[in-house]
Amino acid sequence: METKSVRDLMVTMSTTSTVKKDATLYEAVNAFDQAGQAGTERGHAPRNVLVVDDAGRPLGKLSDLDVMRSLEPAYRHIGDLRTTNLSGMSTRFLRSMLQGFHLWQDPLGALCEKAADIRVGDIDYMPITDPVLHEDDHLNMAIHLMVTGRHASLLVMDKDGKQAVGVLHRSDVFMEVRNRILACEDRR
Secondary structure (H helix, E strand, O other): OOOOEHHHHOEEHHHOOEEEOOOEHHHHHHHHHHHHHHHHHHOOOOOEEEEEOOOOOEEEEEEHHHHHHHOOHHHHHOOOOOOOOOOOOOHHHHHHHHHHOOOOOOOOOOHHHHHHHOEHHHOOOEEOOOOOEEOOOEHHHHHHHHHHHOOOEEEEEOOOOOOEEEEEEHHHHHHHHHHHHHHHHHHO
């Protein structure tokens, strides 16, 4: 069986949507649109954009959930929702949180003002630390890191680990796995 590397499926940095820390939420959402247009060609719409410094070096990933969470400042009183798993909580409990923490009192009001006032640097986006992939890694490493860390995407570094060269999206890896499974029909 042919072995693919991360390089074969990654989106290069030149085509990855980025946003700087001093950008507004409006500019960040616009970057999501650009990422979505590029992703449509690949069969998916990315759910995050890279936050970069002035030199273009990646600092973190801003997800669609980060954007929505930033619109309700009271979430900061609950704790770090990026690492807290509430999936086992009952709907009744989650509804009580909405009332108890006075969340979404103005559901979607003042979105234009909020989008202009909130800066990406003020949003709790996921900083890029580990894990990262190297462009020569095989897809089995990518699958392992994505499954164990529940990552929607991973940063890809050059073989020396000094420069970001791309982003590998879970949806692209899944499409590769999907295509290989569907090709099994020929062997049945």
